[in-house]
Amino acid sequence: MAASKKTMTLNLTEAEMNVLESLCAKKELSKTAVLRQALRLYQIVENRLEGGERLFFEDEKKKEKSEVMML
Amino acid sequence: MTVTISSVFLFSPQSGQAEAAELWDAITEKQLIDWEGEWLPELFKALQRLRRAGVERKHWPQSRHWDWRRKTDALQGILANPGFSVVCGGVTQGMMLVDTTTKRCRLDSQKGKNLVYVSFVESAPWNRKELLFDPLRYRGVGTILFRAAIELSRQEGNRSHPRPG
Numbered sequence: 001m002a003a004s005k006k007t008m009t010l011n012l013t014e015a016e017m018n019v020l021e022s023l024c025a026k027k028e029l030s031k032t033a034v035l036r037q038a039l040r041l042y043q044i045v046e047n048r049l050e051g052g053e054r055l056f057f058e059d060e061k062k063k064e065k066s067e068v069m070m071l
Numbered sequence: 072m073t074v075t076i077s078s079v080f081l082f083s084p085q086s087g088q089a090e091a092a093e094l095w096d097a098i099t100e101k102q103l104i105d106w107e108g109e110w111l112p113e114l115f116k117a118l119q120r121l122r123r124a125g126v127e128r129k130h131w132p133q134s135r136h137w138d139w140r141r142k143t144d145a146l147q148g149i150l151a152n153p154g155f156s157v158v159c160g161g162v163t164q165g166m167m168l169v170d171t172t173t174k175r176c177r178l179d180s181q182k183g184k185n186l187v188y189v190s191f192v193e194s195a196p197w198n199r200k201e202l203l204f205d206p207l208r209y210r211g212v213g214t215i216l217f218r219a220a221i222e223l224s225r226q227e228g229n230r231s232h233p234r235p236g
Contacts, residue, residue, distance in 0.1 A: 003075050003096060027185055033228040037185060040151040040172040047149065 010035075045070070072097060081159050081209040090159055094215055098143050098154035098166050105163035106139045110195050117202035124203065132201060134193045139166060142191065152190070155219045157212050165212035167192040169220050171227060181231050187224035189233050192216050 012020065023034045045055060055068040074097045080089040095102075114135060121131055146152040151172035157165040167189060174188035194212040197204050220233040 003073070026183075028230055029185065029228045033185075036150075036227075037172060040149075043150055044172065 072099065074099060079157065079215050081157070081164065081211045081215070083209055084206045085208070090209070092157055092159035092164065092209075092215075094219055095156045095158060096153065096219075098139070098156050098168070101158075102156045102163045102166055103140045103143060105195075106166070109162055113196040114202070117196050117199075117204070120203045132199070134191075137191065137193065139193075142168060153223070155216055157215055159209055163195065164198060164209055165192070165194045165216050167216040167220065169223065169233075171223070176231055178231075184231065185227065185229050186231055187220050187227065187229065187233050189217070189220050 020031055020034060023029075024031055027034060027037075029037070049055065049070055055070060056065050057068060058065045074095050077094045077096075079092050079094045081092045082088075083090050118131060118135060143154065146154070146168065152168055152170055155167045155169070156163055168191045170188040170190050171185075174186055176182060176184040176186050192213060195208070196202050197208040198210065198212050200207060217233060224232040
């Protein structure tokens, strides 16, 4: 079962490509897989922010919580 | 919404034969109408049977609370939560929602790696022996849905794949 896919060309700076390659190595995923994950995550964050929620990072050890400001 | 439909087979204990079925890579209005019009009446009857048979409430199926319409509406269009369903004999036999994005592997050897997490999976009431249906209408629904989750995980390039918990 494979949904049909569309192909696109992506232009990245060297720094962006380095980050992408680093994430691919860390996650053991292809570039496409990492970018698809990023898109999904971005969509979740956008939807929840639009719904009035806020995004936080929490450090349980330090008991610190910081909001990620999405402007 | 484009739905990809694949051919699969379910086993019918009543006929002793395999029956042609369909695996859909979506939960559509058809599935939700089947859930409301076919599953729920059978589920309520099954709960009555469990009660009359003296089965303790804590052993009743957790999924009796699940509202598939609400779940599906909440996740409509969300890329991270694709749905799947199995149709046989013109009726939905099972549904599943997965999470491809917000869960990570927790075993030390795979820590932090991506995975496909099965958030909800349910077979139609008449396919479940714990609801005291005898004979069952179809067997193999859960296996097909888990197989679909594994295949999705493979397509994603993940190293570890879903398995029943």
